[in-house]
Amino acid sequence: MNRLVAAQVVGRVMRSGAYSNVLVQAETRELEPRDAGHVRFLVFGTLRHLVRIDRVIAGYSKRPRVDPQVLDVLRVAVFELLETDSPPHAVVNGAVEAAGTLGGPKVKGFVNGLLRSVERFGDPSPGDRxxxxxxxxxxxxxxxxxxxxxxxxxxxxxxLLPAVTIARRRRASVEVGDAVPLVGFPDAFEVGLSVDTADWAVQDAASIAVGGSVPLSGHGPILDMAAAPGGKALHLYDRLSAQSEDGSRLVLADAHPKRIVRAQKRLRQAGWYPDWVQADGRSAPFVDNTFDAVLLDAPCTGLGTLRRRPEIKLRINPSDVRRMAGIQAKMLREAIRVTRPGGTVVYSVCTVTAAETIDQVAGLLGRPPAGIPGQAWGNGILLAPHLTGTDGMFISSVDVS
Structure with a gap:
């Protein structure tokens, strides 16, 4: 019952604050690939269009309150009726069957009646942008x-469109087979993977661009200042390995113990066992002028990742933007402090608000990293789904004087 599974995931995302991409992967692990893909399509599509869906449901429902679990079933079904070519009878019957697991004949009758109205009359008053x-x-x-x-x-x-799965080839010797290379992003390929392997790291091309922007010349230490969940750190390790280095000059730090534990597990599975420093980047526990380079992939509102985590747009408000911008400014000051003169801070965020991107590096010696597709923006470069087919990402290479 893919529709019921999808409805349950939507409900948990909306009521528990979970991330849809993480929850979908966990809840579909035991399903056949076709069923898992169907659940993923239903969950992400419903969340992408949820504001419209909820208005339509409210317009057709004569109940002052709908049971939350029943509402989730309706949400998924209304998404299918309004936004897909799924046969209406299959959608309605599937939703009624799912509702039957939540209540008796009255619940099934309510769901059937509301969805038949949506099927017959559609959206009577489409909303604005x-x-x-x-x-x-x-x-x-x-x-x-x-x-x-x-x-x-x-x-x-x-x-609003789904994102394809991209993975980074970890070594130049890895056979690519049927994987499709992405123009402009070395070692990035469209693949049929959902988890890391010994040869591939699942990672969007925009994130691959970040890891490729950190200069590794010289022999001094390099800091990944907010390193969890570890994808960009692994990229740095792989780049050093290609230079016959063991990665020992990489220093990984993060403020959140649980994220560090998850990152450690991921890196161990990839064959790397680095040490970590638990530290808040707003007051980094390192002396001045320590590092040749610092990667600050700063915490942000995540609006560049809406293709993969559409629920973010339902949660973020202007106060979140201001709060994150304040955190980023403090972390960037610390990143510059601990970088030696002549070194580089690579500042990146997977979001697109001016306050978190161009405003953060205004007045600094920032520049777009060389060789990356995208659009120059302020003292950096913007990657985005409509520009590069990637997640939204801002990257600036800041020279430290």
């Missing part, structure tokens, strides 16, 4: 002011 994109109106307006409406719409429309 704020509803279509599902982003907080103040954040959407800020993007309009920064980029213009046309570019904002292009970004948001691209963010």
């Amino acid at each position: 704020v509803e279509r994109f599902g982003l907080h109106p103040e954040i959407l307006a800020a993007l309009d002011e920064t980029w213009g409406t046309e570019a904002t719409d292009a970004f948001m429309e691209a963010s």
Whole structure:
């Protein structure tokens, strides 16, 4: 019962704060690949269009309150009826069957009646672009002011589409087989993997671009300042391995113990056993001028990852942007402090608000990293689904004087 599984995942995402990509992977692990793909499609599609879906349900429901689990079944079904070519009878019957596991004949009758109305009359009053994109109106307006409406719409429309799975080839000797290379992103390929292997690391091309931007020349230590969940750190390790180094000059730090534990597990599975420093990057426990290079992949609002985690746009509000920008500014100051003169801080965030990107490096000796596709923006470069087919990512190489 893929529709019931999808409804349960949607409910947990909305009520527990879980990330959809993590939860979908966990809940579909025992399913056949075709069923897992169907659940993934239903969950992500429902979350992408949830604002519209909930308005439509409210318009057809005569109940002052709908049981949350029944609402989740309705949400998935309304997504299918409004946004897909699924046969309506299969959608309605599947939803009624799923509702039957949650209640008696009255629940099934309610679900059947509401969905038959949606099937018959559709969406009687389509909403505006704020509803279509599902982003907080103040954040959407800020993007309009920064980029213009046309570019904002292009970004948001691209963010409504599913993302393909990209993996990084860990060594040049790895056979690529049927994997499709991504133009402009060395060692990035479209693959049929969902988890890391000894030869491949599942990682979006934008994240691969970040790991490839950190200079590794010289022999001094290199800091990954917010290293969990470990994907970019592993990229640095693989790059050093290609230079016949063992990775011992990499220093991995993160503020969150649970994230460190998960990252350690991932890196061990990849064959690397580095030490970690648990430390808040806002007050880094390192002396001045310690590192040749620092990677600061800073915590952010994550609006560049909406293709993979669409629920983010339903959670983020302007105060979150301001809060994250404050954290980023403190971490960036610390990253510069612990970098030696002549060294480099690579600042990156998987988001697109001006406050978290160009504003952070304004006034610094920042520049776009060389050789990366994207659009120059302020003292850095912007990658985005409508520009590069990747997650949204801002990267700036800051020279430390």
